Amino acid sequence: MTPSATSKRRPIHPPAAPALAFPYHPGSLLSASDLTLDDISDILTRATALENQDPLTRDRILAKRRVALLFYESSTRTRTSFELAAKGLGADTTLISSLSSSIEKGESLKDTGLTLRALGAEAIILRHNSSGAPWLLEAETRLPVLNAGDGMHEHPTQALLDLRTILAHLRPGTHAVTAETLAGVTITIVGDILHSRVARSNMQLLPRLGARVLLCGPKELLPEIAAQTGPGIPPQRQGPVAGDPGIVIERNFETALRQSQVVMMLRIQAERLAGLQLDLEEYKANYQLTGPRLAAQAPQAIVMHPGPIIRGLEVTAGVADGVQSVILEQVRNGVAIRMAVVERALTAAQPKGGRA
Amino acid sequence: MTALVIRGGHLIDPAAGVDGLKDILLRDGRVAEIASPGKLKQAEGAGGPDVQTLDATGLTVAPGLIDMHVHLREPGQGYKETIATGTAAAAAGGFTSVAAMPNTRPVNDSPEITRWMQAAERSAAIRVFPIAAATRGSKGEAINDFAALKSAGAVAVSDDGLPILKDGVMREALAAAARVGLSVIQHAEDTRMTHFAGGIAGMNAGAMAFKLGLRGWPNEAETSIVERDIRLVQELRDARVHLHVAHISTAGALAAVRQARRNGLRVTCEVTPHHFLLTEEHVGLYNTNAKMCPPLRAEADRDAMLEGILDGVVDAIATDHAPHAVHEKEVEFEQAPNGITGLETALGLSLRWLRGEGKLPLGRVLGLLSAQPAALLNLKGRGTLTVGSFADVVVFDPKAEWTYNARETRSKSRNTPFDGWAMQGKVRWTISEGRIAYKSE
Numbered sequence: 001m002t003p004s005a006t007s008k009r010r011p012i013h014p015p016a017a018p019a020l021a022f023p024y025h026p027g028s029l030l031s032a033s034d035l036t037l038d039d040i041s042d043i044l045t046r047a048t049a050l051e052n053q054d055p056l057t058r059d060r061i062l063a064k065r066r067v068a069l070l071f072y073e074s075s076t077r078t079r080t081s082f083e084l085a086a087k088g089l090g091a092d093t094t095l096i097s098s099l100s101s102s103i104e105k106g107e108s109l110k111d112t113g114l115t116l117r118a119l120g121a122e123a124i125i126l127r128h129n130s131s132g133a134p135w136l137l138e139a140e141t142r143l144p145v146l147n148a149g150d151g152m153h154e155h156p157t158q159a160l161l162d163l164r165t166i167l168a169h170l171r172p173g174t175h176a177v178t179a180e181t182l183a184g185v186t187i188t189i190v191g192d193i194l195h196s197r198v199a200r201s202n203m204q205l206l207p208r209l210g211a212r213v214l215l216c217g218p219k220e221l222l223p224e225i226a227a228q229t230g231p232g233i234p235p236q237r238q239g240p241v242a243g244d245p246g247i248v249i250e251r252n253f254e255t256a257l258r259q260s261q262v263v264m265m266l267r268i269q270a271e272r273l274a275g276l277q278l279d280l281e282e283y284k285a286n287y288q289l290t291g292p293r294l295a296a297q298a299p300q301a302i303v304m305h306p307g308p309i310i311r312g313l314e315v316t317a318g319v320a321d322g323v324q325s326v327i328l329e330q331v332r333n334g335v336a337i338r339m340a341v342v343e344r345a346l347t348a349a350q351p352k353g354g355r356a
Numbered sequence: 357m358t359a360l361v362i363r364g365g366h367l368i369d370p371a372a373g374v375d376g377l378k379d380i381l382l383r384d385g386r387v388a389e390i391a392s393p394g395k396l397k398q399a400e401g402a403g404g405p406d407v408q409t410l411d412a413t414g415l416t417v418a419p420g421l422i423d424m425h426v427h428l429r430e431p432g433q434g435y436k437e438t439i440a441t442g443t444a445a446a447a448a449g450g451f452t453s454v455a456a457m458p459n460t461r462p463v464n465d466s467p468e469i470t471r472w473m474q475a476a477e478r479s480a481a482i483r484v485f486p487i488a489a490a491t492r493g494s495k496g497e498a499i500n501d502f503a504a505l506k507s508a509g510a511v512a513v514s515d516d517g518l519p520i521l522k523d524g525v526m527r528e529a530l531a532a533a534a535r536v537g538l539s540v541i542q543h544a545e546d547t548r549m550t551h552f553a554g555g556i557a558g559m560n561a562g563a564m565a566f567k568l569g570l571r572g573w574p575n576e577a578e579t580s581i582v583e584r585d586i587r588l589v590q591e592l593r594d595a596r597v598h599l600h601v602a603h604i605s606t607a608g609a610l611a612a613v614r615q616a617r618r619n620g621l622r623v624t625c626e627v628t629p630h631h632f633l634l635t636e637e638h639v640g641l642y643n644t645n646a647k648m649c650p651p652l653r654a655e656a657d658r659d660a661m662l663e664g665i666l667d668g669v670v671d672a673i674a675t676d677h678a679p680h681a682v683h684e685k686e687v688e689f690e691q692a693p694n695g696i697t698g699l700e701t702a703l704g705l706s707l708r709w710l711r712g713e714g715k716l717p718l719g720r721v722l723g724l725l726s727a728q729p730a731a732l733l734n735l736k737g738r739g740t741l742t743v744g745s746f747a748d749v750v751v752f753d754p755k756a757e758w759t760y761n762a763r764e765t766r767s768k769s770r771n772t773p774f775d776g777w778a779m780q781g782k783v784r785w786t787i788s789e790g791r792i793a794y795k796s797e
Binding site: 012017018020022110128151152194197200275 | 553562563566567568569632633634635637638640641687688689691709713714777
């Protein structure tokens with residue numbers, strides 16, 4: 001077993017990972033990275049058109065089409081806005097939540113999906129506590145699947161509605177986006193990046209429009225590796241994007257705020273801080289967005305939050321209700337964006353055996 | 357009296373230094389004679405009703421392969437695999453011996469289960485050597501009776517799937533195993549770094565895990581245990597102490613093994629085909645057939661495994677064959693069980709990549725798959741084909757290229773990332789103690 005010289009040895013290059021077939025259905029929205037800039041432009045354009053359309057003609061667009069909302073986690077905003085969006089287009093919706101269905105009896109995600117398909121569902125909107133669950137559901141059902149939040153992975157419609165909100169303030173009237181649309185714009189995302197699907201989807205989306213994204217938080221909630229996970233890093237199929245990287249870690253909240261036109265606060269779950277032995281008071285001292293902090297460092301910035309807000313923790317009540325807050329605009333934009341993606345799901349061309 | 361003659365093949369027996377055209381006579385489960393083609397003295401009776409002749413012209417004849425790390429799932433989880441189906445898959449892959457890990461239901465921590473696994477009623481196609489649990493119930497607390505387990509047939513002890521975390525327990529296990537001449541096989545994973553309140557890490561820690569929203573399994577969880585174990589071996593100052601690191605996957609742990617060896621310690625390791633061929637990139641978008649423990653690593657670690665095989669610090673190739681039913685893998689990534697099958701693909705992948713691409717001599721590749729694991733497990737008369745040794749033989753066509761089709765597996769399960777992969781070297785016959793355990797159609 002002693003090493004012997006192997007002079008004729010040559011390096012071995014085993015095969016790279018195969019190209020990914022996802023999404024199988026062109027109407028699916030699994031990750032923000034699935035969307036091309038053209039896709040994003042189309043969704044933004046349709047969102048505005050649908051929002052402005054007469055509700056009495058709008059509800060013929062998907063009249064009597066069947067959309068299932070499959071929710072393994074509780075949700076107020078996302079569930080309601082998807083439901084209102086689908087109904088606003090005339091679709092029939094049905095809600096299946098894990099606590100009042102056979103999921104409680106142990107039915108698998110695959111079987112639940114196949115059952116919904118057999119019941120006539122033409123698209124499934126999935127909220128799930130496991131990262132990656134929408135990919136499984138799409139592979140098994142081959143239906144258009146809309147990811148309404150998977151574990152700590154992604155929440156692509158949230159990123160789209162955030163984008164619509166940002167554009168309304170910084171680039172009013174813009175619907176067709178390019179790689180330069182947000183050039184010169186700095187957006188700070190603050191807080192529990194590690195566990196945030198909202199952060200991950202925005203990190204996939206915003207840099208591709210030219211934005212610089214600053215991530216801000218303590219190392220327990222924001223590992224250094226996060227800076228290496230923007231667009232252009234696998235797994236994604238579009239290759240590196242010009243101008244990348246657009247993601248930088250800035251741990252000092254004041255420094256980040258001073259550079260930002262947009263501040264996106266994330267919800268802090270006190271139990272997560274406890275698990276990480278993070279001191280809540282210390283966290284608030286360093287990262288809570290307060291009126292004085294905002295006035296001193298970013299008096300012109302818009303303040304965003306995906307909700308639910310824990311007032312007095314990540315933001316003070318004054319900031320949440322203040323003039324710079326666009327939190328309720330985000331909620332409103334959610335309905336328009338989700339009308340566009342539900343329409344896209346049900347009107348996209350049928351799959352031809354999956355895109356390469 | 358049954359006898360088998362293998363004629364005209366190219367015999368490669370690295371342990372015996374044989375590499376040339378030979379005829380072999382197998383009789384009563386043993387190698388009876390080896391001679392140049394046509395020169396077998398005892399084969400005059402060949403042609404009689406009890407003598408079967410296999411024409412191995414153009415084929416390679418080698419000691420049957422030995423996989424020192426498999427999960428056969430019996431007792432307790434026969435829906436994933438049985439000893440019969442697992443060994444049938446092994447025979448198809450050219451293996452004549454497998455060492456079966458004790459994470460069965462119940463855990464194999466007793467002489468009774470150790471004997472049960474070897475009983476004729478299990479209908480094993482090849483020889484099964486149980487590895488018994490190191491601690492009661494593999495709970496990492498109380499050491500089992502190694503002498504009793506050894507007399508029941510156990511060839512090593514391990515709590516595989518789980519590490520022995522406590523220093524004192526591991527030290528005692530190493531010392532007690534050494535007294536009866538067994539190795540301790542450690543699954544090196546500091547679960548304090550991989551098990552979280554919200555779940556268990558399912559893929560390599562790094563940018564990909566972060567991006568996929570999955571909890572990461574850091575390299576340090578492996579290296580820290582390997583370094584701790586090596587320190588314990590050093591402190592014991594007993595030449596009989598043998599630590600074997602199962603499915604090593606990180607450059608750091610391999611470096612620690614290399615250093616321990618330089619220091620004269622009896623520390624050995626095995627690498628799986630998936631850890632020397634695949635990287636975390638193969639997880640793709642939540643492919644549960646690329647989920648195992650330890651996870652697929654970054655490219656630098658994968659390259660270190662290849663380097664370790666080529667330069668000799670790696671002692672054995674083992675598959676960590678871990679069958680799971682289809683429905684168990686068709687679930688959310690985080691919920692999917694760890695493990696992939698490997699018995700039918702180990703030889704084809706090793707020949708294709710280590711021999712074909714890496715130009716590792718065929719004898720070295722085969723040694724990693726037979727003579728060396730035989731030595732690690734102290735399997736007397738196996739891993740070589742000298743006269744008197746067990747008639748465990750694999751005959752394969754080294755030139756044949758083929759594609760692995762998981763649907764045709766002999767295993768009960770087909771959870772493999774190598775479905776559709778090109779293989780080199782097709783097994784024609786696998787002979788276990790003189791019986792043909794597998795022949796290709």
